[in-house]
Amino acid sequence: AQTVTQSQPEMSVQEAETVTLSCTYDTSESDYYLFWYKQPPSRQMILVIRQEAYKQQNATENRFSVNFQKAAKSFSLKISDSQLGDAAMYFCAQNTGFQKLVFGTGTRLLVSP
């Protein structure tokens, strides 16, 4: 079975600094997608960034970027210039068959002024 592991239950960062959230996954597929989702305290889960496994280039969305290491099955999220609004639960996910996603257990990000 495919698994996604987030080993950091909680991370802290100060405003304007950079933080990296870790994620590893296990799959036998050669083509797949990886995702980072954000769940703010209001609970609506939103997509932060998506990476296609066959693409070598790391995805970037404004202050959010990933470090995708396919051979190591690692997919970390870097948040630059952190803002108070970045405080949330962050979930790493990978797609499986039938368009399903497998999620990690989440990392709570705390942002201090």
Add this chain to the structure above:
Amino acid sequence: DVKVTQSSRYLVKRTGEKVFLECVQDMDHENMFWYRQDPGLGLRLIYFSYDVKMKEKGDIPEGYSVSREKKERFSLILESASTNQTSMYLCASSLSPGAGYEQYFGPGTRLTVT
């Protein structure tokens, strides 16, 4: 913008009651999902549907059933609620492959069973 709505944000039910959680999406998505979210466990898939009247079990289907009579609506049913079903329930929807498998989530329903 895709919108996924859930019928209740908070729900309190008694043990043994039949509970219906409703989810509606407005973007003509083929796929719909029900997840359960518990601290330290992440999101676990209960059931999903890839077409009207079609359903597949997820990882934790025991104690739950689903119904999809219309494309935009996907219902989760707790036949006889138990205290161990107290949780946050999230609904999601997605297009078929070609759209990157991105799922769009509703705001969640916090269910408490007493």
